[in-house]
Amino acid sequence: xxxxxxxxxxxxxxxxxxxxxxxxxxGMFCTRLxxxxxxxxxxIEKPGGDDAREIGPFVHDVxxxxxxxxxxxxxxxxxxxxxNIESNAGQEILHRLxxxxxxxxxxxxxxxxxxxSLGYASLSKHYPRLIMTSITPFGxxxxxxxxxxxxxxxxxxxGQMYVCGDSDxxxxxxxxxxxxxxxSLFGAVGTLIALHYRHLSGRGQHIDISLQECVxxxxxxxxxxxxxxxxxxxRQGTLHWxxxxxxxxxxxxxxxxxxxxxxxxxxxxxxxxGMAADLKEIRWLNVxxxxxxxxxxxxxxxRWTKRHTAAELVEQAQLMHLPWAEVAxxxxxxxxxxxxxxxxxxxxxxxxxxxxxxxxxxxxKLSHTPWRISRRAPLIGEHNEEIYCxxxxxxxxxxxxxxxxxxx
Amino acid sequence: xxxxxxxxxDIRIVDFTWVLAGPYAARILADSGAEVxxxxxxxxxxxxxxxxxxxxxxxxxxxxxxxxxxSKPEGRDIARRLIQVSxxxxxxxxxxxxxxxxxxxxTLSRTRPGLIMLSMSGMxxxxxxxxxxxxxxxxQALSGITQLTTFPHHPPLGIGYSYAxxxxxxxxxxxxxxxxEYRHRTGRGQHIDLSELEAMSGLMGIELLNLAVNHKIATPVGNHPLYHQAAPxxxxxxxxxxxWCAIAIFTEEEWEVLCHVMGNPRxxxxxxxxxxxxxxxxxxxxxELVEEWTTQHEALEVMERLQKYGIAAGxxxxxxxxxxxxxxxARDFFTQMGHPARGSVTVDGSxxxxxxxxxxxxxxxxxxxxxxxxxxxxxxxxxxxEIKRYTEMGIFY
Numbered sequence: 001x002x003x004x005x006x007x008x009x010x011x012x013x014x015x016x017x018x019x020x021x022x023x024x025x026x027g028m029f030c031t032r033l034x035x036x037x038x039x040x041x042x043x044i045e046k047p048g049g050d051d052a053r054e055i056g057p058f059v060h061d062v063x064x065x066x067x068x069x070x071x072x073x074x075x076x077x078x079x080x081x082x083x084n085i086e087s088n089a090g091q092e093i094l095h096r097l098x099x100x101x102x103x104x105x106x107x108x109x110x111x112x113x114x115x116x117s118l119g120y121a122s123l124s125k126h127y128p129r130l131i132m133t134s135i136t137p138f139g140x141x142x143x144x145x146x147x148x149x150x151x152x153x154x155x156x157x158x159g160q161m162y163v164c165g166d167s168d169x170x171x172x173x174x175x176x177x178x179x180x181x182x183x184s185l186f187g188a189v190g191t192l193i194a195l196h197y198r199h200l201s202g203r204g205q206h207i208d209i210s211l212q213e214c215v216x217x218x219x220x221x222x223x224x225x226x227x228x229x230x231x232x233x234x235r236q237g238t239l240h241w242x243x244x245x246x247x248x249x250x251x252x253x254x255x256x257x258x259x260x261x262x263x264x265x266x267x268x269x270x271x272x273x274g275m276a277a278d279l280k281e282i283r284w285l286n287v288x289x290x291x292x293x294x295x296x297x298x299x300x301x302x303r304w305t306k307r308h309t310a311a312e313l314v315e316q317a318q319l320m321h322l323p324w325a326e327v328a329x330x331x332x333x334x335x336x337x338x339x340x341x342x343x344x345x346x347x348x349x350x351x352x353x354x355x356x357x358x359x360x361x362x363x364x365k366l367s368h369t370p371w372r373i374s375r376r377a378p379l380i381g382e383h384n385e386e387i388y389c390x391x392x393x394x395x396x397x398x399x400x401x402x403x404x405x406x407x408x
Numbered sequence: 409x410x411x412x413x414x415x416x417x418d419i420r421i422v423d424f425t426w427v428l429a430g431p432y433a434a435r436i437l438a439d440s441g442a443e444v445x446x447x448x449x450x451x452x453x454x455x456x457x458x459x460x461x462x463x464x465x466x467x468x469x470x471x472x473x474x475x476x477x478x479s480k481p482e483g484r485d486i487a488r489r490l491i492q493v494s495x496x497x498x499x500x501x502x503x504x505x506x507x508x509x510x511x512x513x514x515t516l517s518r519t520r521p522g523l524i525m526l527s528m529s530g531m532x533x534x535x536x537x538x539x540x541x542x543x544x545x546x547x548q549a550l551s552g553i554t555q556l557t558t559f560p561h562h563p564p565l566g567i568g569y570s571y572a573x574x575x576x577x578x579x580x581x582x583x584x585x586x587x588x589e590y591r592h593r594t595g596r597g598q599h600i601d602l603s604e605l606e607a608m609s610g611l612m613g614i615e616l617l618n619l620a621v622n623h624k625i626a627t628p629v630g631n632h633p634l635y636h637q638a639a640p641x642x643x644x645x646x647x648x649x650x651x652w653c654a655i656a657i658f659t660e661e662e663w664e665v666l667c668h669v670m671g672n673p674r675x676x677x678x679x680x681x682x683x684x685x686x687x688x689x690x691x692x693x694x695x696e697l698v699e700e701w702t703t704q705h706e707a708l709e710v711m712e713r714l715q716k717y718g719i720a721a722g723x724x725x726x727x728x729x730x731x732x733x734x735x736x737x738a739r740d741f742f743t744q745m746g747h748p749a750r751g752s753v754t755v756d757g758s759x760x761x762x763x764x765x766x767x768x769x770x771x772x773x774x775x776x777x778x779x780x781x782x783x784x785x786x787x788x789x790x791x792x793x794e795i796k797r798y799t800e801m802g803i804f805y
Contacts, residue, residue, distance in 0.1 A: 013586035015593075037586045055635045057618045069621060070635050073613045120763070139761065142738035147715045152631065153722035156643060156654035157733075161631075162726045164557065164567055170643055171652055171724045173631050174567050175556035181611050183759075185578035190760040192585035193440045197415035197765050199592055205764035213741055213759035216730055218574035220428065220544075221463070226727035227742075227754040228462030233727055241569050245545040247554070254564055256549040323530075323541040325549040327564050330615050330626045333552045336605075338537040344606050345616075358620040360613040364583040364602040365532070367513075369590050 012038020013369040027107040027135040028074040029184035035077035049380040080378035120206040130204040139210030154179035158215020166237035183214040248305040254327035275304040414441020415765040420494040430500030431467040432577030438470035460749040465773040473774025500528040513599035522597040532603030544570025551608040559630035579607040639687035646707035652724035653710040747772040
C-alpha cells in the first residue's frame, strides 16, 4: 500500500504505489510510464499470456509470445501475473489484490468490467481510496461508447488523418500507434492528478479517458482555426500549417527548413552562393506576398538545397539560430550525438538470451528521483509465485491446483 | 484554501512558458485547479501570438496573467518573490535564458526549498546541442517520425503540425506531478530537465528496439497496419468529395461480417481472399474491390453499418466534422467560455473525465497583465503605490 514505504527503489517518485494493470494496446504505455517512475505494476495476463504478446516485430522475426519486441517495449519493469478474471476463483484473487492496490488501469469496452461486478461503482464501495483509470475508444458515455476502435480508427475519427498527407494523396495516419501513446500519456497524467487529490481528500475516483478525444486534443491548430476563423484545415504536404516550415530535398536526403523566420539571413545565405535569384528584391520583404507566391520561393530555395548535404546546411543554420533539422532515419536517431551524450539510450539485460539490448530511455530527467527501467518485460506469469505464494499465502500445491483449473 | 472540487487546488505554479509545449503542460495542470500564473512582458513577447487571438486563448485558458519585465533586475527580484510563495516553476526557454537571469534551479532552490522546477527545451539542459533552436517540426524531423510518416516509396510527408509539442507538454505535466508526489512524501523538490527530442523519441521505442535487436530499419507504411496482420485495413474513399472511412479487419469473423454488410459480392469468395494471409498478400486488389463498395455510400453510413456488427470503422473527420461529432457533443468535448475581449469562445475540453474532480473552466485566457493587482497586491502584499511605481518604471510591462 502507498503509505507503507518499501525499501526497493525508495528514491523513485512513485515508490510504494501499487498499480494493477489490465490493459490492452490502448493503455499499456500508461502503466509503463508509471512503472518507470517507480510504481509497482502488476500486469494481469490471461492464462497462457496476453494477446499483445502475439504482436510483432519479434526477435529474429520468429513469432513467440516471449519474444515480441512490441510487448517488450510496452511492459518493461512490470510484474506479470496470470489470472482469469472471468472465473469466480480469479475474481476472488483479484479482490485480494485490490486490497493492496492504489490504482487500477483498464481498457475494456464500457460495461465489461460492470458485467464482472468490477465496475467503478461497485469497486469504490469496497475500496474508497482506489483510483480507477479507464482508457476506452470513445469513453464511458455517449451514443458511440460501445463502438470498436483501434489506432487507425481513432486517428481518423479524432481528426488527425484528415490534415496529414498531401492535397493529392489520401489522408495519412502518422507513423506509429500515436493515439495509443497519447491516450496513455493522458492516462498517466490523470492518474497522478487523482493521486494528488487523494492526499487532500482521502478519496479515490474514476478517470474516464476517450481515445478519440485524446487525438482531438492534440491537433495544435485544427480546432483553433475552425473555432475562431471557421477554417477547415486541409492537407498541404510537408508545408507546416502556418507556412513556417517545409521539407526540402538535398544531396543526401531531406531537411526541414524554416522559410520565413529570419528571411534576410536566408536570402543573404542564398545570395552568397549566387542562388538567390530574384529573392533579394525588396517586394519579398512582404510576408503576405511570400505566402501568396510560396511556390516560387520553394522553387528557388530547392535549387539551392539540392546542391548541399543536410549536415552542411543544418550545421550552418543552427549557428545562426535557425531551427532547421535533418529529416532523420531510425539509424540517424539511434546515432544522434546529443541523445548519446545525455545518456538517453539504456541497456536492458535479457538474461534468458544472455544479451543486453538498447532501449529508448527517459522522456525527462528528474534530478532526485531518476526515471529508470528496472528490468526487462516479464515472462508469462513470472511473478505468480512471488505474489500469490509470497504475498497472498497460497501454498505451491494450491498454486498448482489453480493452474490446473485454468484460473492462473 | 483547498477547493474540494479541484484536484490541484492547493498548488501554485509560475509559468514562464510560450508558444505551445510549455503552455500546454501548464494548461493541463490549470484545468485541474492549479493556480497557474503566466508571466508575460511586452518586451519579450516576440513570436507569441497576442493574448486575444484564438491560439493564445486556447492554450492559456484557466491561467492568470501578469506582466513582468525580466530584462530588468527589479523584475527578476519580483519573479523570485513570486517563486517564494509558489510550489513550482515551468519554463521553456533555451537553457541559457533562465541561467542568464539568475532564475535557474540551483539559485532558486536555495531560497525556496521544496521547489519543483520543470525546464522544457528542444534538446535538454545539457549536451553539445543544448542551445539548438528547435520547434515542434524540428523535433519531429530529428525523432524520425517525419521520415516515417508517408506512403511506401514516397518522399517523407511528416505531420503538418506540432504534434511533438503536445507530447512534450503531456510528458512535462506528468513529470511535474511525479515530482509533487515525491515532495508530498519527502518534502524535497527537484529539477526536471525535459528534452522535447527525448520525450518524442521515446515514442519510437519499438522501432529503436527492432533496430537494436534485429538490425531492421523502419520504413514508411502509409495507412497499412504497422505491427498487426490485418486486411482489409486502411481508409477507403466514400461518396462525395474527399470523404473517407477507416476500416480495420483483424479476424476471420470480422471479414465474414464485412462480406455480409457489402452484400457478399462474388469476388469475396475468391481463393485469393480466402484467409488472412492471402488477403494480406493481395492487399492492393482487395482494397480496390472494397473501395468499389465504399464509394457507393456515405462515409458515415459505412461506419454505422460496420459498427453495428462490431467492426472497427471510423469516418476520416475534418475540423467541421469534429465540431459536429455527436459523440464528442454528448460528452461536452467542446465547451463555451466567456472571454473579456472576445465575448464567448469555444474551447476544446479535456479528454480526461474525473468522477470527483471534474475539470472546470473557471476563467478564460488572461489579457496582458490582467491579474497584476491580484498577484502583486494580494499574493505579494504590495501597496497600490508600489504597483503604480513599478508600472511606471516599466517593470510591470
